[in-house]
Amino acid sequence: MPRQSSRKSAGKLPDIRAVAAMAKVSIATVSRTINNSPLVSERLKKRVWQAIKQLNYLPNTHARTLVSGRSRLLGIIVENITNPFFPELVQSFEEIAVAHGYEILVSSSSSDAAVLATCARRMLERKVDGVAVMTFGEEEPVLDQLVHRGVPIVLAEFKLDDPKASTILLDYSTGIHAAVRHLADLGHRSIGFLAGPRSLHSAITRENDFRAAMQAAGLSTQKKWTIECDHTLKGGVSGFEQLRRLTNRPSAIICSNDMTAIGVLRAAYMAGLRVPEDLSVIGLDDVDFAEYTLPPLTTIRLSRVDLARSAFEALRLQAEDPDNPRMQREFLVSTSLVVRGSTAPPKTKA
């Protein structure tokens, strides 16, 4: 009776020993060959590759990880919310990672401590080479688990005083300034702002940048025209309605994120207002869907690709060169304005 005929159909899969035997070399030489070690002669290299091909050999990642300590596995933790920005970010991160021979483990945190603890555990058990923490929120103490075990991490908009931690700074300012200028150039004088929840660091930054941009454009801001929303579509709807009740209304609205802007689009539609003729709207993020709204949304792009690339780069530097003291530990991701169809000159200059 065969030992484990059940798991694999054709008996045993070829292992490094089989390759070595076929190529008539030691397993060390096979290992060196597949790891591109320079100390293998061309002659043997060729024999080994030939055997590998012939046997259809694939190295076993788990065995490699076990002995080398490196898994080529990266974790990414995002918020478990309805904002499509996060799934899109994960996808970008994944693509970049895979292109570099890494796999990724995804965790949705939902900012619940127990869930987060499980996240960390999953990552730790699989021996990830690094974790990108893309929650943009208050960073939970669970991260200590990771840091404590010496796992490299990279955080968005949050600095951690640890040699294994890197930070990605987001420059919202550039994009927000461009947005305000765009509106000002169009002739808008009164611009409202639907802010994100003040509990979010990023939301506060965006709001401050908006105010600074208005000032820079020589436009005055009105307290009433800045409303705290919650970064959801519903929040956008209610934000619009609050603005709508005012007697003196802005002719354009900049939103702290795209979902809010999409809420405004919907609310305006319901109210019989035409965008951009009656009201200009600008979002922030540039989620994939921003292109498909009616009208297509003018928005401030926060490039998920740039963000993902920076996160990956930070992690890879740490993973592949852990002892370099002068490694880059801070990364900057910029924003830019994408003009589509939701902005136009105001009907009457205010």
Added chain:
Amino acid sequence: MPRQSSRKSAGKLPDIRAVAAMAKVSIATVSRTINNSPLVSERLKKRVWQAIKQLNYLPNTHARTLVSGRSRLLGIIVENITNPFFPELVQSFEEIAVAHGYEILVSSSSSDAAVLATCARRMLERKVDGVAVMTFGEEEPVLDQLVHRGVPIVLAEFKLDDPKASTILLDYSTGIHAAVRHLADLGHRSIGFLAGPRSLHSAITRENDFRAAMQAAGLSTQKKWTIECDHTLKGGVSGFEQLRRLTNRPSAIICSNDMTAIGVLRAAYMAGLRVPEDLSVIGLDDVDFAEYTLPPLTTIRLSRVDLARSAFEALRLQAEDPDNPRMQREFLVSTSLVVRGSTAPPKTKA
């Protein structure tokens, strides 16, 4: 000089041996305990768990995989297209898998043979316990790689004659019949259909189901009113425009997927037509964004959660009970109509 002070900060992480030492048992007992083996006495179990907690011990997945042959890793291959249905499906699959203690590896196939080969390799090297092939297209010969190595796979709308392969059948008919009946009840008599590319098996099925549903509702179909599109937003736009050029136009359009429907929404808006007053539109998929379109899209839901759940279940059955000859090998996922704002009675009954 410490051996590998560089990788981990606090020397060596606790391993199964450390736990065994602390609990004063053998490593076998520790292994049995963490694997819930019934043959460990409560007394020892307790001691072991205590030691585990105290040492903050986490078992090493790679070591477990290496010896047990099971990785608790599942692969999923989807098409690399802009249709948001696929990322959403991946997310559902992921959630279910994680809830059951599995991790997933994602591959976007882009139906390029070389890319697909890499997909298969990634999965094979990481020793996945199964692969969900959610391409809905012609299934590439690369799958043989997987099948040949005895990896369980599950396919959508495609049967493979292999004991390790399962199939998920999609019942579009129910949803499409409901959609046609909904339109008929509203008073529509003339209904157009924007089909998917005929190269896709699923697109053809949907088209046939539409015809059958029309017949069942006692409505006649016109050749001109069925147009082959490509399941993209652009395709929807051009499909709408073709319909628009006709002298005798349908008062409602059913689309083979949501992206097409969203294209119709946009094209109608551009043409100055109001949806649903001037034209009713129905999609298929119920992507997340269908809720956010203007107006919110009435659509035929193809539940990604159901699909993901079936795929996971199929794989898990195979992975955890590989030798059961009478295992369920076929799964059925149904569709249903979700009525939102893009359908209404026609202005004038045709």
Added chain:
DNA sequence: GTGAAAGCGCTAACAA
């Protein structure tokens, strides 16, 4: 340059 041999941390067969 190349090979022999010592594990990486764990599970499972076998012994007791």
Added chain:
DNA sequence: TTGTTAGCGCTTTCAC
């Protein structure tokens, strides 16, 4: 019930 032990497939000294 519990412990002892032989590997899982690979990388990496160390010796030649």
